[in-house]
Amino acid sequence: MKILSSEQIYEADKFTIKKQGITSDALMERAALKIFEWLHGRLQGAQVKIHVFCGIGNNGGDGMVLSRHLFEHGYNFQTYVVDFSEKRSKDFLLNLERLKDRKIWPSFLEAKSQLPQIGMDDIVVDAIFGIGLNRQPDKWVANLIKHINTSPAFVISVDVPSGLPSQKVSWKFTSVIKANHVLSFQVPKLVFLLPETGKYLDTWEILNIDLDSDFISGLESNYFLTQRSNLVSIYKPRTKFSHKGTYGHAVIIGGSHGKIGAVQLAGRACLRSGSGLVSMFVPGCGYNALQSSFPEAMILTDTAMDHITEIEIPFTASAIGIGMGLGTFKKTVVAFGEFLQKAKQPLVIDADGINILAKHQEMLKQLPENSILTPHPKELERLIGSWDDDFDKLDKANAFSMKHGVILVLKGANSLIVDGEKGYFNTSGNPGLATAGSGDVLTGIITGFLSQGYNSLEASIFGVYLHGLAADIKASEIGFEALIASDIIENLGKAFVELLRPKPPQNKKET
Numbered sequence: 001m002k003i004l005s006s007e008q009i010y011e012a013d014k015f016t017i018k019k020q021g022i023t024s025d026a027l028m029e030r031a032a033l034k035i036f037e038w039l040h041g042r043l044q045g046a047q048v049k050i051h052v053f054c055g056i057g058n059n060g061g062d063g064m065v066l067s068r069h070l071f072e073h074g075y076n077f078q079t080y081v082v083d084f085s086e087k088r089s090k091d092f093l094l095n096l097e098r099l100k101d102r103k104i105w106p107s108f109l110e111a112k113s114q115l116p117q118i119g120m121d122d123i124v125v126d127a128i129f130g131i132g133l134n135r136q137p138d139k140w141v142a143n144l145i146k147h148i149n150t151s152p153a154f155v156i157s158v159d160v161p162s163g164l165p166s167q168k169v170s171w172k173f174t175s176v177i178k179a180n181h182v183l184s185f186q187v188p189k190l191v192f193l194l195p196e197t198g199k200y201l202d203t204w205e206i207l208n209i210d211l212d213s214d215f216i217s218g219l220e221s222n223y224f225l226t227q228r229s230n231l232v233s234i235y236k237p238r239t240k241f242s243h244k245g246t247y248g249h250a251v252i253i254g255g256s257h258g259k260i261g262a263v264q265l266a267g268r269a270c271l272r273s274g275s276g277l278v279s280m281f282v283p284g285c286g287y288n289a290l291q292s293s294f295p296e297a298m299i300l301t302d303t304a305m306d307h308i309t310e311i312e313i314p315f316t317a318s319a320i321g322i323g324m325g326l327g328t329f330k331k332t333v334v335a336f337g338e339f340l341q342k343a344k345q346p347l348v349i350d351a352d353g354i355n356i357l358a359k360h361q362e363m364l365k366q367l368p369e370n371s372i373l374t375p376h377p378k379e380l381e382r383l384i385g386s387w388d389d390d391f392d393k394l395d396k397a398n399a400f401s402m403k404h405g406v407i408l409v410l411k412g413a414n415s416l417i418v419d420g421e422k423g424y425f426n427t428s429g430n431p432g433l434a435t436a437g438s439g440d441v442l443t444g445i446i447t448g449f450l451s452q453g454y455n456s457l458e459a460s461i462f463g464v465y466l467h468g469l470a471a472d473i474k475a476s477e478i479g480f481e482a483l484i485a486s487d488i489i490e491n492l493g494k495a496f497v498e499l500l501r502p503k504p505p506q507n508k509k510e511t
């Protein structure tokens, strides 16, 4: 699914109105009705108090329309107009009149108004600012936002949390609604997915308001959200007459004294994600442990016992994952550099592999094209330097990726895969993934997909999604805290089954 800028959303809005021969207020009605249906579906007429805070633009207009539907269905609500400007939008005014026609009088809030009491079991609908926000809210509006944020009510934001800019801005935004849930129109907004801006909302969902799908398909976008349907189209089914050689022979290189577990996790994940064969290259100290606990793998060892000093793979591997538990010992760094000079096919590089590259940036030139680096935020900073904000981080990551011809998998709440031109946000996973070894498992999975013939971008997108999905499946049984890296491996099978299970056909084309 495409992520669009505010300008593109306004364009799609205009185009749709023209193509469908409707008025802008009909589109507002459609959008706000979706919000009402969402609420009504859950509340079923319950008399919980609903406070609808409306701005004076079209976001506020949505709140006006919602209020009318709440009235017509007998809900217990109060509408407020947050009167921050005299420049009211046409459709806001139209819908304000429609409310007045029904003898509903919103309460107008101004700088000197007393702020309304919001109770524990109340619901707040936040329709103050939408994607039209273009500056800091006035102080009194900031106070109102603070008042809502400190209230114990459940807060639902219309389109975006009010006060959150939809893209990079030059001013500091501190007054932002903290939304429990955002009901956003048509397309996800980039700011929902980035840590510094995504912290203003717990969850979000998209309400389809039938903006013209062909128009949206034709729009250029740099960022996408990975959905199940994208993965199903990448998936390469196994064929009847295939054998283990068909799915490649992957090699996992890493480990040092006390860190053999990391390699084992990666190796097991690689095999579980479908690689035909897996060999492990480890220092001598790993031999017994791996032979006895991981019988499916073949073990190659370094001449040194404690850490890797020279990497020799006596066959052509179909994919190689390297770095987990490797350490940054002097001889290991040399061995890593020499290995890069010989490497021909794309590698998956994690952990100390990334740390070595960050410290010895001359080695970046040796990276085979389309190699995949999987840094967590600290490793990323070591690799590309610090950034001013999340938008700057995206620019710098993309520039790095482009310059070195590599794919970056930026691990986090919405892991992002960048290939130098485009970025793909992942939608699976949960906070339980913040646990030792979960990155090793991810490296193994991506290596497993590369080994089976997926290209680097496909292997990264698929691997990250499956990793998160396996964790989601297990977390639904045991919660976040108890989830450990081995659980992810053990649930990869269920994740494949879940992903590939036929789903009822969708009515709408995805954009």
Ligand SMILES: NC(=O)C1=CN([C@@H]2O[C@H](COP(=O)(O)OP(=O)(O)OC[C@H]3O[C@@H](n4cnc5c(N)ncnc54)[C@H](OP(=O)(O)O)[C@@H]3O)[C@@H](O)[C@H]2O)[C@@H](O)CC1
Residues within 6 Å of the ligand: 009, 010, 012, 013, 027, 028, 031, 055, 056, 057, 058, 059, 060, 061, 062, 084, 085, 087, 089, 128, 129, 130, 131, 132, 133, 134, 135, 136, 137, 138, 158, 159, 160, 185, 186, 209, 211
């Ligand atoms: N296609 C879709 O997705 C559909 C979208 N719809 C809805 O429309 C919403 C966008 O509406 P919108 O363009 O009227 O902007 P909105 O956010 O209401 O702001 C209003 C105005 O406030 C002003 N202003 C800005 N910042 C300010 C500040 N700090 N303090 C004071 N004033 C400030 C600024 O005007 P200015 O004063 O700069 O002229 C701005 O224009 C969208 O989020 C969705 O809810 C649906 O109805 C239909 C389909």
Ligand SMILES: [K+]
Residues within 6 Å of the ligand: 059, 126, 127, 128, 129, 130, 157, 158, 159, 160, 161, 162
């Ligand atoms: K809003």
